[in-house]
Amino acid sequence: MVSAFLIPFRETLEASLIIGIILAYLYKTDNRHLNGHVLAGAGLAVLASLVTAVLFNGIAGGFTGNTEKLFEGVTMLAAAAVLTYVIFWMATQTQFTQRIEHKVNEHLATGKGLGLAAMSFFAVYREGVETVLFMGATLFAAEGNASLLLSGLGVASAILIGFLIFKTALRFQLKTIFNVTSILLILFAAGLTAHGVHEFQEAGVLPTPYGKVWNTNNILDEKSTIGTFAKALFGYNGDPFELEAVSYFAYIVLVAGLYLHGVKPQRAEQRTAAKAKTTPKG
Numbered sequence: 001m002v003s004a005f006l007i008p009f010r011e012t013l014e015a016s017l018i019i020g021i022i023l024a025y026l027y028k029t030d031n032r033h034l035n036g037h038v039l040a041g042a043g044l045a046v047l048a049s050l051v052t053a054v055l056f057n058g059i060a061g062g063f064t065g066n067t068e069k070l071f072e073g074v075t076m077l078a079a080a081a082v083l084t085y086v087i088f089w090m091a092t093q094t095q096f097t098q099r100i101e102h103k104v105n106e107h108l109a110t111g112k113g114l115g116l117a118a119m120s121f122f123a124v125y126r127e128g129v130e131t132v133l134f135m136g137a138t139l140f141a142a143e144g145n146a147s148l149l150l151s152g153l154g155v156a157s158a159i160l161i162g163f164l165i166f167k168t169a170l171r172f173q174l175k176t177i178f179n180v181t182s183i184l185l186i187l188f189a190a191g192l193t194a195h196g197v198h199e200f201q202e203a204g205v206l207p208t209p210y211g212k213v214w215n216t217n218n219i220l221d222e223k224s225t226i227g228t229f230a231k232a233l234f235g236y237n238g239d240p241f242e243l244e245a246v247s248y249f250a251y252i253v254l255v256a257g258l259y260l261h262g263v264k265p266q267r268a269e270q271r272t273a274a275k276a277k278t279t280p281k282g
Helices: 001-029 032-060 065-091 096-110 113-141 148-167 175-200 226-236 242-278
Strands: none
Touching: 001 032, 001 096, 001 113, 001 175, 032 065, 032 113, 032 242, 065 113, 065 175, 065 242, 096 113, 113 175, 175 226, 175 242
């Protein structure tokens, strides 16, 4: 499923970009002897993320009945909320590289490699925790039908892009990549929101006063191969209750509208800044 590829790809790309920027700056400032601290921090973060995944799965597997539905519903809504924050946070990072380099400079000024190790650890571990949460919610929404192979390909693709950006002269349109994936993730988060509402309804926490809004399973069965794909990526539901449908479309209208409204002014600012740099003074 695309979500099994997209989420690890997006999160790993952010982590690899941060690590790549740190290593590139250490190279530029002739501090390559500190590379080991950065890589050690990143490696420990990967291990910590795997431990977190095991603990999460252990906790999730310990619930049954309505408690299980409530846990899945909370996980889905929490994942949608964090994912929304991540989408908007990345959209506002106009000086991403400069901010990271400034933090590296602060650690270099103290002469402590431990600070760089901690910086890389928390940068990677944050993405790892987000991946665990998002993939856990994906598994709940897709009823366990997620591909570890696609997740691995997503991680490998992101690492490859990070390597090509910071080890060669190749330049990607990163803003385009993040904008496209952000739109897909907005649809995915809308699906998580609707699925979370559904779990609360099944647990009896939320009402279902009007029943099913529509039933399109005779056209596209949500349990079919294509239906399962659409369910995991876009939150497709062949027979949703009214609150599910309302929450799904309300999320898309609100979040997509705010995102697109924020991206346009940002592009205008970037064009103005670029024009100012190329305009001769005097």
